[in-house]
Amino acid sequence: MARDRGEQNREWYATYKDDVKKEGKGFFPYAMLHDTIMGFVVVLVIIGLAIIWYWDADGVEPGVLGPLYTEPADPGTTDFVPRPDWYFYFLFYLLRIFEWPETVVIATVGIPTVLLILLLGLPFYDRSRERRPSRRPVAMIAAVLTVISMGVLTYKGATATEALGSELIVLVPEWAEEKGFADNDNAVEGARLFAVSGCLNCHIYLGSGVGALGAPDLSDVGDRYDQETLVRYLTNPAEFGNTVMGSYAYLGQENLNKLATFLDASTSDDG
Ligand code: HEC
Incomplete structure (x- = not known):
């Protein structure tokens, strides 16, 4: 006849107290x-x-x-992409999975908070005294899944490539060829600026970049704006209802003109 759990717990507790009295300090x-x-x-x-x-x-x-x-440290650097310490790679990658601005809060607050509450509550909902792994399938599976998912996220975070300017600048000739602005010096210089100014930490251009925070693919942006409007856009994105992207006015008028020339040359009418 199976005894009820309360009775068994009381028995275990009495044995434990007895042991402490006899042998413990x-x-x-x-x-x-x-x-x-x-x-x-x-x-x-x-x-x-x-x-x-x-x-x-x-x-x-x-x-x-x-x-x-x-x-x-040089606060003015533009080609440094900060990376977290290795033990935060899993959170770092979690943030990349939730790339849409409205969902970032799920990765930064939501999931970690739920997991922390589950962990804090463990002694309250897991009341079993059973210690043998073979008798604790739910806990074992949960533990293994946690380790595997943290491991995978850490690995993905460690190997995730950054849109680093120095890596991207080598793509400029390719872009120039594909978009047909190779003989327009201003556009080529604009493309180089584009590569080193961190634009691809949010945007995508011809398959490079991140596509984060709801930033659109800029491969064909020349279809949507003319050169003058693009200068205005980069000077004051807020004027176009864009509050995510900062102003690039600090690059100076000449650089903004080059950037805009490059963007203007990036149309779907390739070549
Ligand atoms: C912090 C992220 C971020 C960075 C960095 C950034 N942008 Fe943006 N950009 C955005 C977002 C988000 C939008 C879309 C806003 C919207 O739809 O209202 C956008 C929109 C644009 C648009 C308009 C695109 C369209 O189709 O409407 C242009 C042009 C643009 N960005 C150029 C640039 C350039 C050039 C740089 C680098 C000098 C840059 N951006 C850097 C986030 C960023």
Whole structure:
């Protein structure tokens, strides 16, 4: 006859209390003393390493524990695409899956919050005392699926290519050939600017780029706007109801003209 779970739990609990009384040691002072001593040791090691690092390094000359400081960061750089540390690659890739602006909140807040609540609630909804993996199919499958999906997302995040200017600029001759502006110097220079200005971190052009945040494919953008309108668009995207894209007025009028010439030459009437 199967006994009910409550009765079995009470029995287990009584056995446990009995064992503690016979063989165990009290939390105070035994466990507390161990933890306190170990805590001090860890803090002392960290302080020691910090002292060695500080005294051994001489400015940018590295000591055994690395340099004191490196070159200051350049806030004006346009060809640096920030990447997260490896343990955030899974979140980084999750964000790429939800590329439409309205759904970004699902990847940044929604999914992580749901998973965290599930994790915090684990002791409350998983009340089984069974420890054998073979008797816990649901928990085992959930754990394996979690590990696999985190692994896959981390891998995808690590190998995801960035729309980095220096990688894209080599495509300019190809673009010029395909769109037939190779003999228009202004358009070619505009294409180079386009490649290094981070446009392809949002847009797609002839299959390159990201297609994020609802930015349209610009391969045939010359069909939709003329050169003058494009200059105005890049100077003040908000005027065209575009609040996602920032103004590129800082590139200067001459560069904007070249960029617009390139975009204007990008029509579906190739060649
Ligand atoms: C942060 C993302 C982002 C970046 C970076 C960006 N754009 Fe955009 N751009 C957008 C979005 C989103 C739209 C669409 C807005 C809309 O539909 O109202 C857009 C629209 C456009 C349009 C109008 C396209 C059309 O068919 O209506 C042009 C032209 C354009 N961008 C050019 C550029 C150029 C050139 C650069 C680089 C100098 C650039 N964009 C960089 C997000 C971006």
